[in-house]
Amino acid sequence: MQRYFVDPDAVKGNSITITGDDVKHIGKVMRMSSGDKVICCDSTGRSALCEIEEVSKEDVTCTVVEWMDENTELPVxxxxxxxxxxxxxxxxxxxxxxxxxxxxxxxxxxxxxxxxxxxxxxxxxxxxxxxxxxxxxxxxxxxxxxxxxxxxxxxxxxxxxxxxxxxxxxxxxxxxxxxxxxxxxxxxxxxxxxxxxxxxxxxxxxxxxxxxxxxxxxxxxxxxxxxxxxxxxxxxxxxxxxxxxxxxxx
Missing domain, CATH: 3.40.1280.10 (SPOUT methyltransferase, trefoil knot domain)
Structure with missing residues (x-):
């Protein structure tokens, strides 16, 4: 499943907005659309399984399906x-x-x-x-x-x-x-x-x-x-x- 990093301020409750180069990757390269699933990481260690709600030229709006318990960082x-x-x-x-x-x-x-x-x-x-x-x-x-x-x-x-x-x-x-x-x-x-x-x-x-x-x-x-x-x-x-x-x- 595709994974994308977002700024912490892109997370508003259970809504996450993807911007920047990843928008083109989602819409043009991966050809994803409403209903497809992605994983979003907010760069602070939190990850969420998300469902795409809308893909536009400027951003991709997602809804959090569930927050994930991941531990992939080195212990030091x-x-x-x-x-x-x-x-x-x-x-x-x-x-x-x-x-x-x-x-x-x-x-x-x-x-x-x-x-x-x-x-x-x-x-x-x-x-x-x-x-x-x-x-x-x-x-x-x-x-x-x-x-x-x-x-x-x-x-x-x-x-x-x-x-x-x-x-x-x-x-x-x-x-x-x-x-x-x-x-x-x-x-x-x-x-x-x-x-x-x-x-x-x-x-x-x-x-x-x-x-x-x-x-x-x-x-x-x-x-x-x-x-x-x-x-x-x-x-x-x-x-x-x-x-x-x-x-x-x-």
């Missing part, structure tokens, strides 16, 4: 700070990271990032990434859309440290040296409902200076298994490990 809130990668790899991280349960994405202007964020095109880039996150959240039956924020400097990443219960850095040198316990120990110490932050370097990894600054600020270095992962794979490995630990082991 995971933020991915991704070193700016080449090509469209950031889009892949956002898409697949959303499917795996990430709550927020921050691009990171790392020292070894070859790609430079064009400020003049920033909003356009962010809009595209947010659209990718929304579509991935709908496809994977999530009840919330992850946030996608503007790029951070190293100092801005460090300044976020007090907001999180667990702060990790994926570091390939730890994997090369056979470190395999930090991630496992950190996840065992974490509790449901806590906020987790993972910093990932771009192609070429993080510099020794960046690693030193992060560890001085209280970030924990961890390897992601014995193999060296591509930058776009690291977040997915981590999110899968979090899901296994909190959703399958308990």
């Amino acid at each position: 809130n995971v933020t991915i700070v991704q070193g700016l990668p080449k090509s469209d790899k950031l889009e892949l991280v956002v898409q697949k990271g959303t499917e795996l349960g990430a709550s927020c994405f921050y691009p990171f202007k790392a020292a070894r990032s070859v790609v430079k964020w064009d400020r003049s095109k920033s909003e356009k880039k962010l809009d595209r990434l947010r659209k990718i996150a929304k579509e991935a959240a709908e496809q994977s039956h999530r009840t919330a859309i992850p946030e996608v924020e503007a790029p951070l400097s190293l100092q801005e990443v460090i300044d976020m440290e007090p907001e999180y219960d667990l702060k990790l850095v994926a570091y390939e040198e730890e994997a090369k040296q056979g470190e395999s316990s930090n991630l496992s120990q950190a996840l065992h110490q974490a509790n449901r409902g806590q906020r987790v932050l993972l910093v990932i370097g771009p192609e070429g990894g993080l510099t020794e200076e960046e690693i030193s600054d992060l560890t001085d600020a209280g970030f924990l270095l961890c390897g992601l298994g014995p193999r060296i992962l591509r930058t776009e794979t690291a977040a997915l490995y981590f999110l899968a490990a979090v899901s296994y630990h909190f959703e399958l082991m308990r």
Whole structure:
């Protein structure tokens, strides 16, 4: 069944109004009409089975059939700070990271990032990434859309440290040296409902200076298994490990 996200203010009692690009998708692509059923999520974690009452060019009016008891979000809130990668790899991280349960994405202007964020095109880039996150959240039956924020400097990443219960850095040198316990120990110490932050370097990894600054600020270095992962794979490995630990082991 098709799933659509709506703003909380689009919910008025048992009536929900769908607007924006989803109107065209419902009417033109899916060719839905009065009487068809969809699932609406209000981005706060609430989902409802709805029946379409009317499809117009401007909006789709639905009536709530029943509110649903869904629990598809990760038990911990995971933020991915991704070193700016080449090509469209950031889009892949956002898409697949959303499917795996990430709550927020921050691009990171790392020292070894070859790609430079064009400020003049920033909003356009962010809009595209947010659209990718929304579509991935709908496809994977999530009840919330992850946030996608503007790029951070190293100092801005460090300044976020007090907001999180667990702060990790994926570091390939730890994997090369056979470190395999930090991630496992950190996840065992974490509790449901806590906020987790993972910093990932771009192609070429993080510099020794960046690693030193992060560890001085209280970030924990961890390897992601014995193999060296591509930058776009690291977040997915981590999110899968979090899901296994909190959703399958308990």
